[in-house]
Amino acid sequence: MNSLRRALLGLGAVGVIFGLALIPTTLSSDQDVPAAIAAIAPLVGWSFIGTGLFAWWRRPQNRFGALLVAVGFAWFLGVLSSSDVPALGITGYAFLNVYLVLLVHALLAFPSGRREGTAAERIVLTSGWIAGFALQLLGIPFFKTPDPDYCDGCPENPLLIQDNTDVLDVLYAVQPILGIVALGGLAVILVRRWRRASPAQRRPLAAVLWVGAAAMGILVASLASGVAGVPDAVQDGFFVAGLLAIACIPFGFLVGLLRTRFSRAEAVDELVERLGFTPAGGQGLRDALAHALGDPSLAVAYWLPERALYVDAAGRAIELPTPGSGRAASIVERGGEPVAAIIHDESLREERDLIRTIGAAAALRLENERLDAELRAKLEELRDSRARIVKAGDSERRRLERDLHDGAQQRLVALSITLRLARQKLDADPAQAATLLDEATEELGTATEELRELARGIHPAVLTDRGLGPALDALAGRAPFPVELIALPQDRLPPPIESAAYFVVAEALTNVAKYAQATHASVEVARANGRVTVEVRDDGVGGADPAAGSGLRGLFDRVAALDGRLDVDSPARGGTVVHAEIPCE
Amino acid sequence: MDKRVLIVDDHPVFRQSARRMLEAEGYEVVGEAGDGESAIEAVRSLRPGIVLLDVQLPGIDGFEVASRITGADDAPLVVLTSSRDGSDFGPLVTRSGARGFVAKDELSGAAIEQMLG
Numbered sequence: 171m172n173s174l175r176r177a178l179l180g181l182g183a184v185g186v187i188f189g190l191a192l193i194p195t196t197l198s199s200d201q202d203v204p205a206a207i208a209a210i211a212p213l214v215g216w217s218f219i220g221t222g223l224f225a226w227w228r229r230p231q232n233r234f235g236a237l238l239v240a241v242g243f244a245w246f247l248g249v250l251s252s253s254d255v256p257a258l259g260i261t262g263y264a265f266l267n268v269y270l271v272l273l274v275h276a277l278l279a280f281p282s283g284r285r286e287g288t289a290a291e292r293i294v295l296t297s298g299w300i301a302g303f304a305l306q307l308l309g310i311p312f313f314k315t316p317d318p319d320y321c322d323g324c325p326e327n328p329l330l331i332q333d334n335t336d337v338l339d340v341l342y343a344v345q346p347i348l349g350i351v352a353l354g355g356l357a358v359i360l361v362r363r364w365r366r367a368s369p370a371q372r373r374p375l376a377a378v379l380w381v382g383a384a385a386m387g388i389l390v391a392s393l394a395s396g397v398a399g400v401p402d403a404v405q406d407g408f409f410v411a412g413l414l415a416i417a418c419i420p421f422g423f424l425v426g427l428l429r430t431r432f433s434r435a436e437a438v439d440e441l442v443e444r445l446g447f448t449p450a451g452g453q454g455l456r457d458a459l460a461h462a463l464g465d466p467s468l469a470v471a472y473w474l475p476e477r478a479l480y481v482d483a484a485g486r487a488i489e490l491p492t493p494g495s496g497r498a499a500s501i502v503e504r505g506g507e508p509v510a511a512i513i514h515d516e517s518l519r520e521e522r523d524l525i526r527t528i529g530a531a532a533a534l535r536l537e538n539e540r541l542d543a544e545l546r547a548k549l550e551e552l553r554d555s556r557a558r559i560v561k562a563g564d565s566e567r568r569r570l571e572r573d574l575h576d577g578a579q580q581r582l583v584a585l586s587i588t589l590r591l592a593r594q595k596l597d598a599d600p601a602q603a604a605t606l607l608d609e610a611t612e613e614l615g616t617a618t619e620e621l622r623e624l625a626r627g628i629h630p631a632v633l634t635d636r637g638l639g640p641a642l643d644a645l646a647g648r649a650p651f652p653v654e655l656i657a658l659p660q661d662r663l664p665p666p667i668e669s670a671a672y673f674v675v676a677e678a679l680t681n682v683a684k685y686a687q688a689t690h691a692s693v694e695v696a697r698a699n700g701r702v703t704v705e706v707r708d709d710g711v712g713g714a715d716p717a718a719g720s721g722l723r724g725l726f727d728r729v730a731a732l733d734g735r736l737d738v739d740s741p742a743r744g745g746t747v748v749h750a751e752i753p754c755e
Numbered sequence: 756m757d758k759r760v761l762i763v764d765d766h767p768v769f770r771q772s773a774r775r776m777l778e779a780e781g782y783e784v785v786g787e788a789g790d791g792e793s794a795i796e797a798v799r800s801l802r803p804g805i806v807l808l809d810v811q812l813p814g815i816d817g818f819e820v821a822s823r824i825t826g827a828d829d830a831p832l833v834v835l836t837s838s839r840d841g842s843d844f845g846p847l848v849t850r851s852g853a854r855g856f857v858a859k860d861e862l863s864g865a866a867i868e869q870m871l872g
Contacts, residue, residue, distance in 0.1 A: 586859075
């Protein structure tokens with residue numbers, strides 16, 4: 171049992187004992203306590219305390235439960251006014267109306283437990299506290315017994331200073347006016363609130379607010395009848411009717427709670443029914459959830475475990491709302507794994523249980539839609555990578571054209587001019603012609619070497635002819651730093667896999683040479699468990715950003731096109747590991 | 756004919772070969788430029804009679820350079836050149852204000868003389 175539950179049970183026990191102790195007090199009182207009041211007195215207190223404790227336990231963050239408990243105890247304190255013991259009687263007199271003021275508090279704070287903080291609320295509460303408590307305290311030193319008209323048989327006031335009916339007349343004249351301001355104001359606020367509420371919000375509010383408004387109306391009438399001087403019997407009738415209505419308020423609250431529960435079951439039923447005829451995909455599921463939670467702005471985000479992000483139904487990545495943004499996300503799990511997030515209005519946080527129930531009811535459907543969203547995300551990614559591959563092909567062709575134009579072609583042009591010059595000089599100056607021919611030979615050698623390098627970059631012949639092992643061996647031999655070949659496949663692999671693996675290693679080693687400032691690199695290619703793994707490690711400075719270079723980006727797409735994946739792990743000053751895995755049955 | 760030539764090309768290898776070829780055939784190479792901007796500047800300062808102008812240059816290309824340095828009465832004669840075939844460029848050569856086009860591998864003093872003669 172947690173400490174909150176223990177404390178609440180303790181409070182409950184105190185409430186029960188307090189109420190029980192009041193029964194002999196009211197029954198044996200010498201005062202003319204109306205029998206109806208004596209009978210309902212403990213019940214009223216218990217009903218407030220009981221429902222308050224229940225609400226407190228269910229929603230510990232919500233102050234409404236505590237307010238109801240306070241109303242119950244204040245009621246008991248007020249009932250003490252019927253005690254024949256002077257000290258208890260006068261204490262009861264002091265607290266006689268405090269339960270009403272607290273009830274006004276509770277009604278203003280229903281159902282969130284927080285008041286809205288408007289000026290109207292402040293006026294209502296200030297008038298309430300002055301009328302219900304301050305004026306009551308102020309009158310105490312000025313009477314021998316409370317108003318003898320009402321309090322036949324009350325014990326003598328132990329706090330009497332001077333019996334002064336003039337002071338009391340003033341106080342008793344102001345008290346009902348302020349009381350009318352407080353209760354009338356409350357009624358106006360509640361009616362306004364009701365008219366402003368959405369149908370979903372009205373459901374739990376209805377019982378409490380109607381009973382509350384009715385009780386307040388009757389009490390206002392009772393106070394007004396006192397001011398207007400109608401017969402005592404009518405005033406008493408109003409008072410008892412008002413008390414009965416107040417006694418109903420906590421039950422109204424209970425009904426409100428039950429209605430919330432009922433509407434939750436109803437919402438789930440309706441959701442399940444709606445989902446039955448909502449076609450998969452599209453907005454159907456979102457609309458059904460929005461309806462069930464009464465939040466038209468609701469959105470659904472699906473969790474993609476592979477990419478560790480949320481996407482919308484179309485597969486586009488979305489961010490979950492941050493606290494304070496007015497929106498909140500509730501995660502729906504299935505089998506302990508997140509499936510989706512329901513993004514809703516922040517005010518729905520109060521309905522955490524309802525969201526959880528709705529989420530659980532829709533979890534299977536959400537899981538299906540998640541798979542759809544995952545598929546769409548993959549299609550989206552596929553479209554993107556296809557576009558990138560086309561773009562990469564174009565830029566590769568441009569690069570080749572540029573390399574050919576700037577390299578071999580220029581050398582061949584120069585060679586052509588040199589040869590024609592040599593031809594011209596052949597008769598007149600054979601020695602210069604020979605020099606020119608030497609230059610031409612050298613130029614031709616350079617052009618041939620450049621063409622060879624270019625051809626190897628397009629597709630190395632040794633890879634085609636001899637396979638991945640010899641091709642990587644040759645690649646390692648040409649690197650400007652030591653490259654250790656830890657393992658290479660002995661058998662030939664399917665050509666697309668050989669190519670992808672080769673270019674992963676080639677690009678990785680090129681990057682090591684360009685950026686890593688490494689002294690050493692290692693290459694490992696292994697085939698096991700239906701996949702080929704390629705790993706290139708270096709001991710350089712790390713900090714490589716795969717998104718920055720087009721070379722690595724192209725490799726991601728190339729490996730992804732074979733259903734494989736490429737990872738680059740490059741912590742600052744921690745070396746770089748390029749790791750690719752490609753399925754290979 | 757003013758045989759003072761400015762060679763404009765971004766490839767030093769070609770500039771060197773062209774200089775040697777033209778000088779062997781009695782032309783005077785007064786300067787070289789590696790891009791369009793410095794070519795325009797060199798035309799202003801060196802006042803060459805002929806500009807051998809590569810089509811593909813970094814920054815503004817040969818056609819644009821040709822249209823900027825021709826037109827005036829004392830403008831140099833412009834011969835465009837490229838390692839690509841002249842037909843790749845269609846009517847751009849004549850529109851640019853150049854007097855003709857010679858493929859780089861066919862470059863010779865005689866070819867220029869024939870074109871400008």
